[in-house]
Amino acid sequence: MKALVCILLLLETFVFVVQQQVDGGLNENEISQQISSEDGRQNPPQTDTLRAEASTDRQQYCHLCFPDIHAALRELTATVTEQKGNIRALETRLMDEMKKKNEEISNLTLGQEELRKENRDREIAFSAGLTQSSSEYIGPFTTHITLTYRNVFTNIGNAYNPITGVFTAPLKGAYMFRISVFGIAPPSAAADIIKNGKTMVIAHEYQPYGELNSSNGVVLILEVGDVVYVRLGSGTRIYDTHNNRNTFSGYLLFPLK
Structure with a gap:
């Protein structure tokens, strides 16, 4: 059906063109407008639909x-x-x-x-010599006496008292003590290490004449406040010089609980 309509439109357009040419003719623009007009009648514009899309x-x-x-x-x-x-x-x-x-x-x-x-x-340690003078005899006495080692070499912790000659334990522990004894015979030379009034060890030497040398040492377990000192035996004598041949030393080995 559509093909038939198109053929009829073309024939109509052809007849129109021939007629116009017979009558004086149409120019090219008029022919184009005519064709466009016919095509517009066949296919109306769809402007709104295109805009929406x-x-x-x-x-x-x-x-x-x-x-x-x-x-x-x-x-x-x-x-x-x-x-x-x-x-x-x-x-x-x-x-x-x-x-x-x-x-x-x-x-x-x-x-x-x-x-x-x-x-x-x-840090507890001390060491002291017996005298600070050039030479001195000490003894003999009729009773035991406590020796005071006044020439202090070392007194770490200040546990030793050079005035009294007594070491007082500041804490419980194991302590090492040593003494050296020197004298000139006669009589004999002897000294004891005393703990709380009791003799622990003795350094003793005797011979009819000449120099007398002896030493001894001991490890003691001390409680806080225990005292240790050196005692010269009755009837004995020692001799000291600037060489400090009579000494008393002690130090803490390790503390105890």
Whole structure:
């Protein structure tokens, strides 16, 4: 049917053209307008439909190229909020760790101070000679006497008293004590190491004439406040010079609980 209509339209147009040529003719523009007019009657314009489709295409294009800005902002805000929470948690953890480290350092410092104090308390040692003069005889006496070693060489911890000649234990522990004895015969030379009034060991030498030399030592377990000193035996005599041949020494080996 459509083909028949088109043939009729072409024939009509052909007849019109021939008629116009007979009557004086149409120019080329008029022929084109005539053809366009006939075509327009056959295919009316669809402007509204095309505009609607174009608008729909633009909306779809914009939707694909430009996503929802509000959704993007909401997602970004949520991300920032989450990161802020993570940062606060990290700051809290760091502060806790720093506080813990400071406490450890403080405890370590206190421990070191206590250790230094404990070590100072354990630093106990002394050594002393009998006299500071060039030469001196001591004895003989009819009774035992406590020797006072006044020429102090060392007195770490100040546990030895050069005025009384007595060592007083500042803490419980094992202590080492030694004495050296020198004299000129006669009579004999003898001295005892005494703990709390009781003889522990004796250094003794006898011969009819000449120099007399003797020494002895002992390890003692002392409680706090125990005393140790040297006692010259009755009827004996010692002799000392600037060479310090009569000495009394002691030191802490290790503390005890």
